[in-house]
Amino acid sequence: MENTPQTSDRVAQGKMPGLSRNLISLTGAAIAIASIVGIVFLFSIELLAQRGTPYLGIFTYIIFPAILIFGLLTILVGMLIERRRRHHMAPSMIAQYPRIDFNNPRQRRMISLFVVFTFVFLFVSAIGSYQAFEYTESNSFCGQLCHSVMNPEYVAYQNSPHARVGCVDCHVGPGATWYVRSKLSGAYQVYSVLFNKYPRPIHTPIKSLRPAQETCEQCHWPEKFFGAQMKIFTHFATDEENTPKQIRMLINTGGGSDRSGFVTGIHWHMNIANEITYVSSDDKRQVIPWVQMKDKSGKITQFFAEDAKLSQDQIAGMEKRRLDCVDCHNRPTHIYVPPDRAVDDSLLARRIDRSLPFIKQQALDVLSKPYDTTDDALRNIAVELDKYYRSNYASRYNQLEGSVKGAIKEVQHIFSTNIFPEMKVDWRTHPDNISHYYFSGCFRCHDGQHKSPEGKVVRNDCNICHTIIDQTSGGVSVMPVEGKSFQHPVDLGDFTGMKCTDCHSGGGSN
Ligand code: HEC
Numbered sequence: 001m002e003n004t005p006q007t008s009d010r011v012a013q014g015k016m017p018g019l020s021r022n023l024i025s026l027t028g029a030a031i032a033i034a035s036i037v038g039i040v041f042l043f044s045i046e047l048l049a050q051r052g053t054p055y056l057g058i059f060t061y062i063i064f065p066a067i068l069i070f071g072l073l074t075i076l077v078g079m080l081i082e083r084r085r086r087h088h089m090a091p092s093m094i095a096q097y098p099r100i101d102f103n104n105p106r107q108r109r110m111i112s113l114f115v116v117f118t119f120v121f122l123f124v125s126a127i128g129s130y131q132a133f134e135y136t137e138s139n140s141f142c143g144q145l146c147h148s149v150m151n152p153e154y155v156a157y158q159n160s161p162h163a164r165v166g167c168v169d170c171h172v173g174p175g176a177t178w179y180v181r182s183k184l185s186g187a188y189q190v191y192s193v194l195f196n197k198y199p200r201p202i203h204t205p206i207k208s209l210r211p212a213q214e215t216c217e218q219c220h221w222p223e224k225f226f227g228a229q230m231k232i233f234t235h236f237a238t239d240e241e242n243t244p245k246q247i248r249m250l251i252n253t254g255g256g257s258d259r260s261g262f263v264t265g266i267h268w269h270m271n272i273a274n275e276i277t278y279v280s281s282d283d284k285r286q287v288i289p290w291v292q293m294k295d296k297s298g299k300i301t302q303f304f305a306e307d308a309k310l311s312q313d314q315i316a317g318m319e320k321r322r323l324d325c326v327d328c329h330n331r332p333t334h335i336y337v338p339p340d341r342a343v344d345d346s347l348l349a350r351r352i353d354r355s356l357p358f359i360k361q362q363a364l365d366v367l368s369k370p371y372d373t374t375d376d377a378l379r380n381i382a383v384e385l386d387k388y389y390r391s392n393y394a395s396r397y398n399q400l401e402g403s404v405k406g407a408i409k410e411v412q413h414i415f416s417t418n419i420f421p422e423m424k425v426d427w428r429t430h431p432d433n434i435s436h437y438y439f440s441g442c443f444r445c446h447d448g449q450h451k452s453p454e455g456k457v458v459r460n461d462c463n464i465c466h467t468i469i470d471q472t473s474g475g476v477s478v479m480p481v482e483g484k485s486f487q488h489p490v491d492l493g494d495f496t497g498m499k500c501t502d503c504h505s506g507g508g509s510n
Pocket residue numbers: 139142143150153154157162165166167168169170171202203204205206209326329330331332333334430
C-alpha cells in the first residue's frame with residue numbers, strides 16, 4: 001500500500017481525529033471510568049467501615065474489575081473497527097500497520113504515556129487479583145454470600161470449636177491445584193444456586209473433600225496425641241425434677257505415632273503404620289458391612305458384619321475407603337447438636353432454669369416436632385411452652401412466668417442454631433460419628449458382630465475406649481456394681497450387642 005508523505009504526516013501530526021474518537025470506544029471509555037470510580041468508592045467504604053459486608057467485596061474485587069477490563073477492551077475494539085472503516089474509505093490515508101516513529105515528539109509522548117499506563121494498570125491489577133484471591137478464600141465469601149444455602153453450615157460453624165478456622169483451611173487447604181479445583185466446583189455451585197438446582201440438604205462432600213492429612217494435619221498431627229483425656233457428660237432426666245446425671249470418664253484418646261509413646265487407644269487407627277479400610281452400603285457411610293485391618297507387620301485381617309446381606313463378591317466390587325480423621329470427626333465444625341444434648345447444655349449452663357418442672361421433657365418435645373419454616377417453629381415453641389405451664393401449673397404460673405419466658409428464648413435459640421427446616425438440615429440428616437450414643441458412630445464397626453473368618457471380633461467391651469471413673473444421679477454417686485463398667489439408669493443386663501441408638505435418638509423421647 002502506497003502512502004503519500006503528506007497524508008502520513010497529517011496523521012502523525014494529529015490533524016486527523018484520533019482512532020478512539022468513535023462511538024464504541026467512547027462508550028468503552030465511559031464504562032471504564034465509571035468502574036474505576038466504583039472501585040475507588042467501594043474500596044474507600046471498605047477502608048472506613050468497621051465491618052465489610054460480603055456483597056461489597058464481590059463488587060470491589062470481582063465485578064467492577066471485570067467491567068473495567070470489558071470497558072478497556074471495548075475501547076480497543078472500537079479503535080480497530082474505526083481503523084478498518086477509514087482504511088476502507090480511503091485506503092491511501094491509513095497504512096496497513098501503524099507506523100511508530102520515535103523521532104516524532106507527539107508519538108514519543110503517546111508511547112511513553114502508554115507504557116506508563118500499562119505498568120500502572122498491571123501493578124494495580126496484580127494487587128486487585130491478590131485481593132480477589134483473598135476475598136474468594138474468605139469466610140464471608142464461602143459462608144454468607146449464598147446466605148440461605150450455606151446458612152446451616154455457617155451458623156453451626158460459628159458455634160463450633162473451629163469458628164476461627166477459615167472454611168478454606170478444611171475445604172481447600174494449601175497449594176494451587178486444590179485452589180483451582182475448588183474454584184471450578186465453585187463455579188458450578190454458583191450456577192446451581194442461580195437456577196435453584198441445589199439439593200436440600202447440601203450433600204456432604206466426602207468424595208471431593210481433600211484427604212485429612214493435607215488439611216486437618218496442618219494444625220493437628222498424629223504425633224501430638226497420647227494418653228487419656230478426662231471428660232464429664234451431664235444429662236438431665238425427663239422427670240419432673242430434671243434430675244442431673246453425671247458420668248465422669250477417661251477417654252482413651254491414645255497415640256498416633258511410636259515416637260510420642262505407646263501406640264494404643266482411639267487414635268491407634270490413624271497411626272501411619274496401621275491401615276483400616278472399609279466399604280459402606282449407604283452414602284452417609286452409616287452401614288459398614290466390611291472392614292479390613294492391615295497392621296504394622298503387614299498382616300491383613302478382614303471383618304464381615306454378621307447381618308450384612310452382601311456377598312464377598314459384591315464387597316470386592318465396592319469402593320473402598322481408607323479410614324482417616326473425617327470418618328470419626330465428620331462433624332468437627334458443622335455440628336447440628338441433637339436437642340437432647342443442646343437442652344442438657346443449656347440446663348448445665350443455667351441458661352434454662354433447672355427448677356422449672358418437666359422443662360427437659362417439654363423442650364425436647366417442641367424441638368423434635370416437624371416444622372416447615374423456622375418462623376413457624378419459633379412461634380410454636382413460644383405458644384406451646386407457655387400453654388403447658390399455664391394449664392398444668394396454673395396456680396404457680398405467676399412465680400414461674402419469668403423462667404418460662406427465659407426458657408422459651410433459649411429453646412428458640414437452640415432451634416435456630418441447630419435445626420434448619422428450609423434446607424431440611426438437622427441432627428437426623430447429619431449424624432455425628434464421634435460417639436455411639438445418638439448415632440451408630442464407633443459401633444458401625446465396634447458392635448461385637450463384625451467378625452473375621454478366623455474368629456476375631458472388632459472389640460465391643462466398654463473399657464477399650466473409655467474408663468468410667470464416677471457416675472452420679474441427682475448428686476448421689478451411683479458407681480457401677482462389681483463387674484460392670486457402666487450403671488445404666490434402666491437395667492439393661494450386660495449390654496452385649498446392645499445398640500444405644502435403639503433407644504437414644506437425640507430427640508423427642510430421648
Ligand atoms: C474444621 C474443618 C472445617 C471448617 C473450618 C469448615 N468445614 Fe465445611 N465441612 C468439613 C467436613 C469434615 C465436612 C464433611 C463431613 C462429612 O463428609 O460428613 C464439611 C461439610 C461441609 C458442607 C456440606 C454439608 C454438610 O454439612 O456436610 C458444606 C456446604 C460446608 N462444609 C461448608 C463450609 C463453609 C461455608 C465453611 C466456612 C464458613 C466451612 N464449611 C468450614 C470441615 C470443615
